[in-house]
Amino acid sequence: MIPPTEWPIGRTGHIAIVGRPNTGKSTFLNTVLGCHLAPVSAKPQTTRRRLLGIWSQPGLQGLFLDTPGLFEGDTELDRAMEQGIRRSLEDADVVLCLADPLRESGAEDRRVAGFLRDAAKPVLVGINKSDLATPAQVAAASAWWAETLPDAPRFVFSAVERKTLDVVLDALAKRLPEGPFLYDPETLTDAFERDIGADLIRETVLEELRDEVPHAVAVEIEAWKEDDAANRRVVRAVLHVERPGQKAILIGHGGEMIKVLTNRSREKLETLCGMKVKLDLYVRVTADWRRKRDALKTFGLAGARRGG
Ligand SMILES: Nc1nc2c(ncn2[C@@H]2O[C@H](COP(=O)(O)OP(=O)(O)OP(=O)(O)O)[C@@H](O)[C@H]2O)c(=O)[nH]1
Ligand SMILES: [Mg+2]
Known part of the structure; x- marks a missing residue:
């Protein structure tokens, strides 16, 4: 444990990871942190509650908020999940919106884009699963997001391959405000x-x-x-x-x-x-x-x- 008085100053802030179900949000968080913190599965709606993942680097503390995939459901659980997404967007300094080029963009992605417009935070779009997608699929997803959120820069990567993430991590870090670290740099999460x-x-x-x-x-x-x-x-x-x-x-x-x-x-x-x-x-x-x-x-x- 490093005492709070000795926590460094640097770029520090919250990065909400959002997107429709199954786009690789939790996989992205686990790869960045280098450990299996967030649940991942091939089925949609794996994540049910937001999870903080603390990514500490020299002069940088990115506080990633993994969120449930956004979809339209009618149960209390669905409403609670949606609330978790909205809260994360409110807390965010910058948002990483993940897209899955293996599936065509449609109503669910449009709804995600609506949430992002309402939140009015800086957004980067990550076209994930580049190891599986064809160039045509990546191009189609990229074009859809360019038209839907013209101000959001787009990045193509694979969340299962750490080395492809550096460019988007750099771009996220640049958008975080200067300030003291908010968590002990040796901890990975505040979750129990x-x-x-x-x-x-x-x-x-x-x-x-x-x-x-x-x-x-x-x-x-x-x-x-x-x-x-x-x-x-x-x-x-x-x-x-x-x-x-x-x-x-x-x-x-x-x-x-x-x-x-x-x-x-x-x-x-x-x-x-x-x-x-x-x-x-x-x-x-x-x-x-x-x-x-x-x-x-x-x-x-x-x-x-x-x-x-
Ligand atoms: N090949 C490949 N598979 C990926 C990649 N990213 C995620 N996956 C797979 O996609 C599936 C969904 O990944 P998750 O990380 O659970 O997706 P999620 O967006 O957190 O899903 P929800 O929590 O349901 O919204 C899993 O089977 C992952 O292994 C990637 O870049 N490449
Ligand atoms: Mg998840």
């Missing part, structure tokens, strides 16, 4: 370890289950404590689902699925915590939790929370 753990368990659910089921799952950590004698972390988490049928799918035939979820999640938690983890997962039905504000608060998906 148990919240990151909950998100990694949910990431595992997204990886292992198909269709709509993973979207009906919320992870609540009931216990997260040290077992000093055994030098390990003891974690008990509940997977809340909305209906009994989903509970049966999560448990699986003869308990096969819950075993897979427990083993894969445990590996991730052990990497996160740097120690052995004893993990117990339970499945509980909390009917229609995505429509209930109280449930969202209990699960840390709405209301006051850390994150920049």
Whole structure:
């Protein structure tokens, strides 16, 4: 820990990462920080709450805010996610809007652009996934954003390849104001370890289950404590689902699925915590939790929370 009086002065500010679902926002954050902090999956709507990632360099502290993908939904959860995006845009000194050239730009990107116009913050557009996209796809995405947000410079890169990110990172850094660092330069986030753990368990659910089921799952950590004698972390988490049928799918035939979820999640938690983890997962039905504000608060998906 470096004491606050010794934190350097330099360019310091918030960078909101926004875009429609699945454009690579969380992947970008993880690559910049060099660690698996934010949940990532091939399914849309992976991120549900904003996450602060602190990128400290000599003379520079970029406070990245990873946000949920913007889409139009009708549940309390969808509204809470949208609120998280708006709050992040309010807090931002500069915005990185990520686009996915593999999918045609359309209504969702138009909505993102509307949010950005309302926020009236400096915007850079990142055309991501350049390792997968054809030159024609990159050109089409670039042309669409040039027409939609003519003042926003565009950058092409791949969020899975760190070396391609330097140009956009430089451009973001230049747009941050001068000031004292806001966080200890040795820390990567202000999120609680148990919240990151909950998100990694949910990431595992997204990886292992198909269709709509993973979207009906919320992870609540009931216990997260040290077992000093055994030098390990003891974690008990509940997977809340909305209906009994989903509970049966999560448990699986003869308990096969819950075993897979427990083993894969445990590996991730052990990497996160740097120690052995004893993990117990339970499945509980909390009917229609995505429509209930109280449930969202209990699960840390709405209301006051850390994150920049
Ligand atoms: N090949 C390749 N895959 C990428 C790249 N960026 C992201 N991905 C993949 O795209 C998928 C979505 O990535 P995420 O980082 O979860 O996307 P997101 O924008 O945070 O998604 P939401 O949280 O749902 O809004 C994952 O399968 C990533 O591995 C990239 O530059 N190249
Ligand atoms: Mg994400």
